[in-house]
Amino acid sequence: MKKLQLLLSAAFLMGVSACSKVDYTEIERPAYLRVFNDMNFKIYLANKDEQIPFLTMLIDPVVDKDGLVTGAAITGDFLTQRDTYAPPYPSHVGESVTVNNPEYPGKESVLVGPVLNGFDLSSWAQIPSGEHRIMFCIRPTNSIPFFQLEDKLRKTIMIDTVLTLNEREVYTMHVFQKNFVTKENTVLLREENFHKLPLSDSLVYVNFYNYSAEGYWQADKSLKEGAGSHEQGVMRYGVRDDMNIWMSLSKPYTYTTLPGYHFNYFANVKRSYSSAVAPYHSFPLFADTTSDRISTDFMTLFSLLQPGVSPEQMPYGNYESDVAGTYGFLGCYGNGQFTGNLDLRGVLKMPGLNINIHSGTYNPRTFATINTIEIINGRAYLTTVQRRYAAPIY
Template sequence: MKKIRVNYLIILLFCLSACGKIEYTKMESPAYLRVFNNFTYNLTVENKNEQFPIFTMLIEPKFDGSGTVTGAEVIGDFLDKRDYYAPPYPSHIGNSTSVFNPEYPGKENVLVGPILNGFDLSSWAQVPSGKRRVMFVYRPKSEVPFLQLPKQLRSKVLVDTVLNLEKGEVFTLHLLQKDFNTRENGMILRQEQFHKIPLSDSLVYVNIYNMSSKGFWNANAGFKDKFERMGMLNFGIKDVMNVYYSLVNYDQGQGQWFDRAVNGHNKAFMGTIHRDTESSKVHPYFSFPVFADAGSNNISTKIWQRFFFLPPGNSLENYLHYELYNDNEGSFAIVNCFENGLVRPFADWGGAAMLPNLLVNVHSGTHNPQTFGTVNTLEIVNGKVFLTTIQRKYAPPVY
């Protein structure tokens, strides 16, 4: 009988624990924050004395008597260089192959934003609102958590400032290099507006920033890192550039892809961008239609986008000759947004930078796939281009 009583006791304790009250974490009146580390350089013989560009973010840091950080209200550790593509969902959460994080919150298991005015903010973290002291501190590239590092490795500060993170507002923070020659560093805090302005479901939106360092584009090419997927953009672009775009459809025939631009959307002028590492102003959004294919019952499309960059006063046609590419460092660049950004479209000789399509094709409801318009930001930083895509909420698949 004794054995039976013990088993009943275990069952009773299990039931009580299973029925116990679950405590949910909640943050009162949060702001929503996303952080990108835009430093692009690698350490070489020329810059071996610089700090490796990996950081720890501290909101409302705490210190001991000697001034060493001992904690913070919010800690975002292992903030590594950003990925070329920040998709419209938190793709990094659950990725345990490495502690290093290409953005914040990224892999961090923290409270995230809600669906706000139809936009999915699950890639933004909830943070305490109001005026908050925010620090970014260099850390070594090791898997040791920041607070377990020796004191001398917790003292090199990139930024120490007070930010006004207004309640309910959406912020994107960029760490960046402001001057390529002096190595001056800093940050930009951008208060996003996409969730406040009237945007159509049938349009795609994109705005563009040049956040390159002062002096990058005209620096000696030997000081610039080269990445195959960036093509001509490796050289950087001049401080003032006009932007043109084409919407490109393609037909499959004879085993190859043949490009054809959409009427009225071929090498069309979008606007002018200026290099800027100071202003937090949100750039205007440019839009174009989704153009769903009639053959898909107007549900989906394979259209992709091509962007051209060249200085004001120049003819785009004059630059679209292969023999001119290598003579125009900083004066011309192309960005293709095609499929997943890892393959090149047909007849692309390799001079264009590669990013994923701005259109999102997913299984939604009974449609598989369905094409959705998105809100996008292209950011050019020292010979690289990065894409952030924001998606409205769509119906889950019905099988």
């Protein structure tokens, strides 16, 4: 009986092999690319004439004699507004509730990056290195693939540019509104360097960018209500073009700060559209000296203050009246989402900057990460990159 089962299994596997074909592709000299749609405004009465920022990315498009795009070497379709959190793993693969893709590659079934110098690049797509023509087209908010749309619906080209991606380099591309008044849009390609730096695995790293549109924070409050909800805290009104950042580390669910980490000056961020990588700033993974140095749990609070304003000068209480870009607050805590019931009035709540996960014999074990926080028109976004860790042992 056992022999018969083995024969049947072998026959089944042979049948499957005979009926299916797997095509493997290889990119000989790849670059690694991740793309975000940062066009985060909503359409409401005050801006009803703007087009909904639902995009298709085309790399090396094929254009006919009438200027109509008929194909592309690489297509990133249904590119919707990005999520607040971009975790250190491909979080959208296999999602089928909607075709909308919060990033590229995201849901796309493409070759992804390897583990490079210990960093997991599986959220980056491989594309051929070299010079590429890149288009972003505005498309209808439906589930019809771009090249199946009517001709007249494939003609709205928002950005058409040529960019060079070097072999084995890691890139993050952003599409955002450059000027809040004129509604000019732009694309920014940033060549990352975290995989080249001598970073310690006992420190948590974070850098900051302000890619907000020129004129956003100065605009009337009524024009900005659509950009962010009350969940964005006072950040929804925007911050000034030059802000100092102060950091506090505290016990979870309390205002009790860790010794030595109460409103420490941490960094400065200026609004800029430079493609240069901002410097990384760090703090110890085990800043809580009472931890067992295997796992730890604390909240990170960043206070963004106009230069000349110190934390001691903050008007504690309701910051909702501040529409002059003087203050911004980010609270980071939890694995993948902010957890806890601490009342942080006016604070934009984001996931934590360290990862607690089952690794080896430890459940949980805490790992340091490399993080990027981007401030864009009344919102803030967190992208986390992590080194590989040992698989769980059960």
